[in-house]
Amino acid sequence: MLLKENIPVRYVLGKIKKEVIVVTIYSILVAILYRNFHFSQISIPIAVPTIVGTVLSLLLAFRSNQAYDRWWEARTLWGAIVNDSRTLGRQILSFVDDPYGGEEVEKFQERFIKRQMAWSYSLGQSLRKISPFIGTEGLLNREEIEFARRYSNKPVALLELHAADLRLALKRGWINEYQQVQLDRTLTNLCDAMGGCERIKNTVFPVTYSLYTHFSLIVFISMLPFGLIEYFGIMEIPLVIAIASLLLLIEKMSIHLQDPFENKPTDTPVTTIAKTIERDLTQMLKQSHLVEETKRLESATKAEYYIL
């Protein structure tokens, strides 16, 4: 199961600590100016920040929506990876068959399905730019690792091995021609999901939009104390801090959601999902991998807790 632990409030606020301190000092300065030096002209009608606020809403709404869509698409792609891994496991176990019985087929099935578990781990980790073979001990044999080393993109290499194994199975008569094509289709689905994740990883959110949003946020917050000082006096300070924090948090949120494979606690939980895949496929193989699983669980725990 994926973790549902919430992000601690302290973690959230930590992200905007610096900005909040600046805003606090700024709004206090404005209040002092207004009170002690009787600069009553510095007050501006609230309607003026409202114009900037409208543009800002427009930008933040646009930003939030697109960032959420990227995040949800990333999650959906990993959901598809779960589905296709299970489908692959099911097909390997129910399609591959040696008419003369024999242990060789069972070994083939085990090797294939374990490689699929390794594929899930290696995809998640290469998206996060960490060593793709961490956590795959016991799932890949030495030849497979050797083969994958020659590729820049390790998961592509593992799919190649899948395909080569299907070719072998066809030649030996373990699967028929339709089954090969159908299994290849499942590989194509895995390849598409992988490509989708890489697309999200490698496509920056239009930078200019980010800049504009940030810029209009600064303009808006700068104006805010002047708009509120007349009616609230000293009470303007907490108000400005509250509104500014809110807007800064929404911006930060978008920034995190839009890049879901950055090895941060707010990522798509790729390791947890890979473990679900391992558990389901292992149970399909009716073998107990509990020991190794636990070991892997420990080694991967840090990069994993799933929030936002």
Added chain:
Amino acid sequence: MLLKENIPVRYVLGKIKKEVIVVTIYSILVAILYRNFHFSQISIPIAVPTIVGTVLSLLLAFRSNQAYDRWWEARTLWGAIVNDSRTLGRQILSFVDDPYGGEEVEKFQERFIKRQMAWSYSLGQSLRKISPFIGTEGLLNREEIEFARRYSNKPVALLELHAADLRLALKRGWINEYQQVQLDRTLTNLCDAMGGCERIKNTVFPVTYSLYTHFSLIVFISMLPFGLIEYFGIMEIPLVIAIASLLLLIEKMSIHLQDPFENKPTDTPVTTIAKTIERDLTQMLKQSHLVEETKRLESATKAEYYIL
């Protein structure tokens, strides 16, 4: 047919009882302060809450849309499960054929189709984290239940049994190779729908957004009485309660819609849908399962009425 009974107003209001009481006391306090102690300065221009209101609209609109999308996707996935179950039933009955006649094929068909009914029930119940085999009495035989126990994810186990049966049917010559592949494709669709439900179940809505929405809601409601007191006097109290209730209800609504498998009355009606599947498949099998159906209906009624 799915139930169309409306949520009783009392149930709706019950959800925000506590909040409404707090708001009521708060707005009365403000009115007393204003009237009895002549604190006329506490009135603030209505334009100030309007700014917070704009941010709040932005957040609530975003929230409502994403929550609705999750809810509707969950419903669409269960609609797909209905479609694919019917397709599976149709294919099993029209594809599987013993050239030498024989009762064995009929038994095979019945076992397969009943297992599909059981799959629907068990998926709905394991999503709701309740015992997955409630309501499947008479649909699964002992071996099948035994087999499924060894899996963490019971519906995955039942799909495995489906696939194993297809392999058997191919070996016995009851289906041809294309038909096996086509039936396997239907299993893949079921597997995808199941994975989609699990994705919605296991992916929390970005917690920070929920926090921001709630926080800005509190700020907005806190300001409201001060903005209205000048023009409405004592009439401010019902107004504040009305506006606050409205906004609190929209928030509550989103919270319910966004998690559609929580065993609450506002869930996706998984049990009702599973019963529709059972009814259609049973009629396909041209057998009367009325007694058991009724029994199941009773045992499942509580967790079921479908609202919002």
Added chain:
Amino acid sequence: MLLKENIPVRYVLGKIKKEVIVVTIYSILVAILYRNFHFSQISIPIAVPTIVGTVLSLLLAFRSNQAYDRWWEARTLWGAIVNDSRTLGRQILSFVDDPYGGEEVEKFQERFIKRQMAWSYSLGQSLRKISPFIGTEGLLNREEIEFARRYSNKPVALLELHAADLRLALKRGWINEYQQVQLDRTLTNLCDAMGGCERIKNTVFPVTYSLYTHFSLIVFISMLPFGLIEYFGIMEIPLVIAIASLLLLIEKMSIHLQDPFENKPTDTPVTTIAKTIERDLTQMLKQSHLVEETKRLESATKAEYYIL
């Protein structure tokens, strides 16, 4: 062709007659109070209804969008039914072939294609909860009707008959194994479209949203005369009526769009679409069904004109 006749304005306004009368009386009362009793304090600043108006816009926009999406999805599903019916007709005519010639195949094709026409009618009518076999005279034979009676869901029964016929055709050698699978895929598409329509029919739009929208509409309209009276005097009355009618109509519109299979003139034009299917498939069969078509056209006219 589908009808493009517009909804008469009278019909539109008829839907909100009661509400408009209440609003008229209410705004007149406010005007009298203001003029005759010099209750000038009842005027409230226009900014107050504006806040409620913002919430209302949010709700109405959300509502309109989701209702439109449901309506458009229903229309798209029926568009898919047209496509798949034509595809089924084309496949039946170009795939099914008796190597020894013979009339039997032609009868088989005619029976199959006519059953597809009947399926379209019966689906539309069972969605509208009216007798599913009206308008299918001459399209189904007695055995088929008898078979369908045993099913709660008649269109499912007809798809079963389609599948049974494909099995027969395969056994007789009229189609090959790939063609059976391909035809079965078309049946699956029809099954999916049917399930999609049932999903829209059976899933109520979240009731609480409807309630909130209606409630905030009432609050907004109640405030409106007080906001306008100061500047417009007696002219406030037509203005309030105009704005209120507009908002009430938008709400009514959403209510109609969101349930497109309710046997109302604003439905998805299922009968007209079924007739298009009948016409195209009949011309494929190169037979003149003009007489029956006309008869059916008359009997179905009432439930059909297509507006909004």
Added chain:
Amino acid sequence: MLLKENIPVRYVLGKIKKEVIVVTIYSILVAILYRNFHFSQISIPIAVPTIVGTVLSLLLAFRSNQAYDRWWEARTLWGAIVNDSRTLGRQILSFVDDPYGGEEVEKFQERFIKRQMAWSYSLGQSLRKISPFIGTEGLLNREEIEFARRYSNKPVALLELHAADLRLALKRGWINEYQQVQLDRTLTNLCDAMGGCERIKNTVFPVTYSLYTHFSLIVFISMLPFGLIEYFGIMEIPLVIAIASLLLLIEKMSIHLQDPFENKPTDTPVTTIAKTIERDLTQMLKQSHLVEETKRLESATKAEYYIL
């Protein structure tokens, strides 16, 4: 290549000529009333038109989005037609093969591919309700035209001929059974795209929404001069004309986008797209159809230039 010529500004403005004249006269009248007769009370606070303006924005935004979606879907469907036509051409040329060589197969391929070109033209033209065979001279032989005449829907007839030819090719052994099914799938895609276009053509945009938008537009423009007169005096006239033109143009724009097959210069460029298909398929056939192409280009030019 599709034309990228812009719509001339004169054409755009021509569409709202009448409305602009009325607005001009109206705003002049208001200015005269205000100046010469000292009706200073007619001025209303700008906040009042703002309320109507909010509702109007809501409606215009909804309208624009849905209209754009229809337009873009129409364009996407025609993009799919290009893709599927190329795919069909590629498949016909690479699948169909006479093991004994022979000219007959080449003739078959030419006839099939030319019919596909004719299909594109006839679909575009029957959507625009003009004679479907204009521009198809030399692409269809007399028997094909004769066959299509018996159908109400000519493009459906041409797909029937495609399917009949595939049946012939299978019988003669020019294609194998898998290839027939694969080619039939391409026909199904063409059938789906055709059905999608017909759906957009035959489904009116909910009329009531159009009415409401237009109605609130009139209310808003009527109020505008009264809201602006106080601050701008005579300068109110150009301002009202500018704002009113803008809003009227947005409305007109939506009206054009929402019906993309009305034989207007703002249509989806179906003829240009059909020509692209003809060019690509002709080059596939490695034959020069330049003369006829030019002739067709001339005869079709009028109905074609592509703007908005």
Added chain:
Amino acid sequence: MLLKENIPVRYVLGKIKKEVIVVTIYSILVAILYRNFHFSQISIPIAVPTIVGTVLSLLLAFRSNQAYDRWWEARTLWGAIVNDSRTLGRQILSFVDDPYGGEEVEKFQERFIKRQMAWSYSLGQSLRKISPFIGTEGLLNREEIEFARRYSNKPVALLELHAADLRLALKRGWINEYQQVQLDRTLTNLCDAMGGCERIKNTVFPVTYSLYTHFSLIVFISMLPFGLIEYFGIMEIPLVIAIASLLLLIEKMSIHLQDPFENKPTDTPVTTIAKTIERDLTQMLKQSHLVEETKRLESATKAEYYIL
């Protein structure tokens, strides 16, 4: 990996240099008029530009969303091209097999996969209207280039060659009939992605919307100094410049995003993606193309850096 280098701020601002200068002069003029000639009547209430601002937000939001969708769709299509190229490579290597061994098959595989690399380059370059064969040296042989020259659309020609090669492979017995159909499906996917890119390239964004947006932007900026002058005095100048720049940048951003194949630095990075494809496919072929790759990298660098 795709480049993630940010757009330099100077580049962004360079795009709106002219407009900003005009706005600066304009706002200075207004300030001078107001101060020196005591034209205090020229000040207008801030609520007036707010109305125009609302319409403008509506238009800009619509514009940004649709432009982003086009840009993201273009990126997604190129993501699909990566996926399908990998799939094609995998299938060619695992399906094509000569039962008698032999070098011919290996040459066939190499030729096919290199042609796929060339296809990616030529598609990207013909979308940008630059010579489609730049950078494909060593990937295509002379006959292939000769063949492609006879086509207007070079990538279509290369897909034709793919299909012809599949036909050859089937005839020689290197692939079976199902594999041909499956490989043809991959070609169809590539053809669809190509058609999608052409659709985006050749469909202008509705020009009238662009005009309206620009027009309302001008009206809004023209009004802005008059609305701000009263409260800000000389401080109005930086404010107007800031707000105007922001809005102008959002507009410019949309213009760039909406046409992602214009050979500008803000394009979809088609060359970078084509290189990723070349690298992956080359590694699949287990051959070192490093020298040529580097050469190509240099020749293509200019048209490539990927920003916004």
